[in-house]
Amino acid sequence: MLKRLFGKKEVELEEVVVAPLTGTVKQLSDVPDPVFSQKMMGDGIAIEPSEGNVVSPVDGEIIQFFPTRHAIGIRSKAGVEILIHVGLDTVNMKGEGFTGHVKEGDKVKVGDKLITFDLDLIQEKATSTITPIIITNGDSVEIVERMAIDRCEKGKTALLKTKRS
Template sequence: MFKKWFGKQQPKEETITAPLDGTIMRLEDVPDPVFAQKMMGDGIAIDPADGDVVAPVDGEIIQLFPTKHAIGLRSEAGVELLIHVGIDTVSMNGEGFTAYVRAGDRVKRGDRLLSVDLPLVREKAKSAVTPIIITNGDALESLEREAEASAKKGETVLFHVNMK
């Protein structure tokens, strides 16, 4: 608690970049009602062009699902993100997924998080479309989306966020 009061102030603004190369989609167009109806939070989706997934922010890995199909991060400003690779990929039980991080690891924007065998995902899962969800939207003061059509991992800005 002492460090919280007198230590380094957390930033209130955060820029979130694309974790994958591909085509940016509205969350409402994701072929899964849990994501399309924003039941897990607001966000955006990317139809991936390759299988490399990188950190969209500087922060900490707060969860890596045992099946490696989804990863949770907390940014330096406190934005909590879920990157969910593909739709119904949990049923693949980790097949085709390789993780380069684990819960508790600190990451920098652009650090490699996962590699995914996209042809295998497209064969075995419902879709390769990857939602990027802000799971703690109630902690945000504002969320501004960028209007890009395609994403370059680690470079294309998806959101500008201000925390409360």
């Protein structure tokens, strides 16, 4: 009886991931890069951005911010780890056209500005502007729902519902 009262309970944490960019929602299979389309880094979704602003998709903490400012990692309060990778082959731009507004260790809320970027410059210099949003700790996080939408607005539109156990 005491074990039932005081025993360890399995806790499942659900989290809604909102759009970090405004644009057109795409499936990962539509990303013209096998690292993302074949889910080698994890499952998720992608956005073809219509403007050059990235905001936080969750309340959490910045756990990684690449020196080139083209990609950022966030851990939500519920423990979901999210990678936002702006464009494809943008690492080769060496930070040109990217401005970071946060640093590793910063606490963020949904809608907080993370990165601004020059969309026209990325269209000119990179392979694609399509931006994968990847759940990188898929071993402990499951995507339980993908919202059936074509367009999204940064900081407002729900994209994914996740569950961590």
